[in-house]
Amino acid sequence: MNVLFPATVEAALEALCAEPDAHVMAGGTDLLVRCRAEQNRPETLVCLEKVADLAGFEISDGRIRIGAATSMTAVLENAAVRERLPLLHGAAKVFASPLVRNMATLGGNVCTASPAADMLPPLYALGAEVELRSLSGVRTMPVNDFIVGPGQMALAPGELLSAIIIPIPEGRTIQYFEKVGRRKALAISVVSLAALLRVEDGVIAEARLAWGSVGPMVIRCPEAEALLKGRSLTLGALREAGEKVRDTVSPISDVRASAEYRRQVAANLLLRLAQISGAH
Amino acid sequence: MIISFVLDGEARTLEVDGGARAVDILRESCGVTAPKEGCGTGECGACTVLVDGVPRLSCLMLAAQLDGRAVITAQGLASDGPHPVQEALADLGGVQCGYCTPGIAVTAAEFLERHPDPTREEIREALSGNLCRCTGYHKIVDAVEDAAKRLGSGCGRDE
Numbered sequence: 001m002n003v004l005f006p007a008t009v010e011a012a013l014e015a016l017c018a019e020p021d022a023h024v025m026a027g028g029t030d031l032l033v034r035c036r037a038e039q040n041r042p043e044t045l046v047c048l049e050k051v052a053d054l055a056g057f058e059i060s061d062g063r064i065r066i067g068a069a070t071s072m073t074a075v076l077e078n079a080a081v082r083e084r085l086p087l088l089h090g091a092a093k094v095f096a097s098p099l100v101r102n103m104a105t106l107g108g109n110v111c112t113a114s115p116a117a118d119m120l121p122p123l124y125a126l127g128a129e130v131e132l133r134s135l136s137g138v139r140t141m142p143v144n145d146f147i148v149g150p151g152q153m154a155l156a157p158g159e160l161l162s163a164i165i166i167p168i169p170e171g172r173t174i175q176y177f178e179k180v181g182r183r184k185a186l187a188i189s190v191v192s193l194a195a196l197l198r199v200e201d202g203v204i205a206e207a208r209l210a211w212g213s214v215g216p217m218v219i220r221c222p223e224a225e226a227l228l229k230g231r232s233l234t235l236g237a238l239r240e241a242g243e244k245v246r247d248t249v250s251p252i253s254d255v256r257a258s259a260e261y262r263r264q265v266a267a268n269l270l271l272r273l274a275q276i277s278g279a280h
Numbered sequence: 281m282i283i284s285f286v287l288d289g290e291a292r293t294l295e296v297d298g299g300a301r302a303v304d305i306l307r308e309s310c311g312v313t314a315p316k317e318g319c320g321t322g323e324c325g326a327c328t329v330l331v332d333g334v335p336r337l338s339c340l341m342l343a344a345q346l347d348g349r350a351v352i353t354a355q356g357l358a359s360d361g362p363h364p365v366q367e368a369l370a371d372l373g374g375v376q377c378g379y380c381t382p383g384i385a386v387t388a389a390e391f392l393e394r395h396p397d398p399t400r401e402e403i404r405e406a407l408s409g410n411l412c413r414c415t416g417y418h419k420i421v422d423a424v425e426d427a428a429k430r431l432g433s434g435c436g437r438d439e
C-alpha cells in the first residue's frame with residue numbers, strides 16, 4: 001500500500017486527481033478499522049495529517065471556521081468553541097475516549113456520515129456549512145444537504161471536505177447535547193439530541209432540534225420545532241413536542257436498543273431542557 | 281517504503297510496507313514489546329504510545345505515519361529507571377496481569393505532565409480509553425493519584 005503525505009491542500013487535491021481510486025485518510029479511526037474488518041486495503045491512501053491548512057480555527061464575521069482535519073482533542077480544548085458553541089463542545093466531551101480524540105478529526109466524523117456520528121446533530125442544529133475544495137475551486141453547502149444517505153455524501157470525485165463553517169448563534173441561547181449510550185466512554189450512541197433554543201422574555205423565539213441514531217440519518221423534527229416556537233419554555237410544551245418527535249422518528253432495533261426504547265428516549269431527552277433552564 | 285523515526289530515544293530506519301500497522305512494526309520489526317495489542321480497533325488502549333509526546337493508538341496508525349516522529353513506549357518511559365507512574369502502579373497494586381499497564385503508564389505519564397494536581401474524576405476521564413480486565417480500576421486511579429504526589433514533591437526522577 002502506498003501512503004502519501006501531502007503538505008498542502010493543493011498537493012492533496014493533485015494526488016486525489018492523479019489517483020482516482022485513492023482513499024482519503026484523516027485520523028484513520030474509522031477508515032483503518034473498516035479496512036481491517038473488510039479485509040480491504042486501498043491501493044493508495046492520501047493522509048491529511050501533514051496538511052497544516054486543513055487544521056485549526058478561524059473566527060470572523062460571526063462564524064467559526066474549523067479545518068476538516070482538526071483533531072477532536074483540539075475541538076474540545078478550543079476556547080471559542082467552549083464559550084460560543086457549547087453544543088459542539090458538549091458533543092466533543094462525550095466523543096469516544098481521549099486517545100481516540102487525539103487522532104479522530106471533525107471532518108472525518110462528518111464524512112463517515114453515520115446516523116450515530118456524534119458531531120453531526122450539533123452541526124445540524126447549529127446550521128453548519130461544509131466547505132468543499134477541488135482543483136477547480138471551492139463550494140459550500142449546508143451540512144444537511146451534504147449528507148445524502150447513511151455513509152453517503154455529495155462529494156464529487158477529486159473533492160475534499162476542507163472546513164466546517166459554523167455561524168455563532170446570536171444573542172443568548174440554550175445549547176444542549178446529550179448522548180445516551182450503554183456506558184460513558186467509547187459507547188456508540190443509542191440516541192443523541194442536539195438542541196438550540198433562543199428564549200427571549202421567557203418565550204421560545206427559535207428552536208432547532210436534531211437527533212442522532214434514530215433513523216438512517218440525523219433527523220430534525222420541524223413539527224416539534226414549530227410547536228415550541230412562540231411558547232414559553234415549560235415542561236408541558238416540551239412534552240407536547242416530545243409527542244411529535246415520537247411520531248416522527250423511525251428508529252431501528254439493533255443490539256444496542258429496541259426501536260420503541262429509542263422512540264421514547266428521543267422524546268424524553270427534550271425534557272432535560274426544562275431541567276437545565278429551570279422551567280416547570 | 282523506508283521510514284526513519286526515533287524509538288525510545290534511539291534512531292531507527294527500516295523498510296516497511298506502507299500499509300503495515302505501527303503496533304506490528306514496533307513489536308515485530310523493532311522488538312519493542314511494551315505496546316500490546318488487545319482489541320486492534322481502538323477500544324482498549326493497550327497499544328498506546330506517545331508520538332511526538334501525544335498518546336496515540338498504535339493499532340490505528342500506519343507505520344508510514346511514524347516517519348520523522350519520536351515514539352516513546354512504556355519501555356522508553358523507564359529508560360532511566362521506572363517512571364513515578366510505573367513505580368506507583370507497582371507499589372499500589374495497580375498491576376495484575378499487566379497487559380493494560382504499558383498503555384496506562386504512557387497515557388497517565390502524559391496526562392500528569394498537563395495536570396500535575398488532578399482530581400480522581402479527571403484521572404478516570406483521562407484513562408477512560410484504557411481498559412483493564414483485572415484491577416477494577418480503583419488501584420490504578422490510586423496509583424496515578426500517588427504518582428502525581430511523587431512527581432510534585434520532587435521525589436520522582438530529577439529532570
Ligand SMILES: Cc1cc2nc3c(=O)[nH]c(=O)nc-3n(C[C@H](O)[C@H](O)[C@H](O)COP(=O)(O)OP(=O)(O)OC[C@H]3O[C@@H](n4cnc5c(N)ncnc54)[C@H](O)[C@@H]3O)c2cc1C
Nearest residue numbers: 026027028029030031096104105108109111117118161322
Ligand atoms: C474506539 C472508537 C470509538 C469511537 N467513538 C466514537 C464516538 O463516540 N462518536 C463518534 O461519532 N464516532 C466515534 N468513533 C468513530 C470515529 O472515531 C469518528 O467518526 C472520527 O471522527 C472519524 O475521523 P477520522 O479523522 O479518524 O476519519 P478517517 O477514519 O480518517 O476517515 C473516515 C472517512 O472519511 C473520509 N474523510 C476523512 N476526512 C475527509 C476529508 N477531509 N475529506 C473527504 N473525506 C474525508 C475518509 O476517506 C473515510 O472514508 C469511534 C471510533 C473508534 C475506533
Ligand code: FES
Nearest residue numbers: 318319320325339
Ligand atoms: S489494541 Fe489498540 S486500542 Fe486496543
Ligand code: FES
Nearest residue numbers: 376378412413414
Ligand atoms: S492488569 Fe490485567 S488487564 Fe489490567
